[in-house]
Amino acid sequence: VQLVESGGGLVQPGGSLRLSCAVSGVTLNSYAIAWWRQAPGKEREGVSCISVNRGTINEADSVKGRFTISGDTAKNTVYLQMNSLKPEDTAVYYCATAVQSWCPSQFRNFEFDYWGQGTQVTVSS
Numbered sequence: 001v002q003l004v005e006s007g008g009g010l011v012q013p014g015g016s017l018r019l020s021c022a023v024s025g026v027t028l029n030s031y032a033i034a035w036w037r038q039a040p041g042k043e044r045e046g047v048s049c050i051s052v053n054r055g056t057i058n059e060a061d062s063v064k065g066r067f068t069i070s071g072d073t074a075k076n077t078v079y080l081q082m083n084s085l086k087p088e089d090t091a092v093y094y095c096a097t098a099v100q101s102w103c104p105s106q107f108r109n110f111e112f113d114y115w116g117q118g119t120q121v122t123v124s125s
Helices: none
Strands: 002-006 009-011 017-024 033-038 045-051 056-059 067-072 077-082 091-098 112-115 119-123
Touching: 002 091, 002 112, 017 033, 017 091, 017 119, 033 077, 045 067, 045 077, 045 091, 056 067
Parallel strands: 009 119
Antiparallel strands: 002 017, 017 077, 033 045, 033 091, 045 056, 067 077, 091 112, 091 119
């Protein structure tokens, strides 16, 4: 299983970015996929999770209304559209596969097994 993130970069506050997570070795229909992030000096936190199999999405309260997760089964890729970005969104963003086809009710590390290498998102003027 391999996950490769892309799309990070430097953006001004209020701007937008779209992250991509290309998945190989498993299909989006088999396992839920989540985006996590880790800011300097902080613990890694779950951002958003999608279960293509069940058609469900879980989101952290901090990103509701600003971030949108989606999946393209033809490309086996998960996206994270990030709008209205804030400086506190600055972090390394990772995608990860859940250990089952549904999103866990809480973002806990042990619920996810394969991780990508991460992509840096910096929100600054």
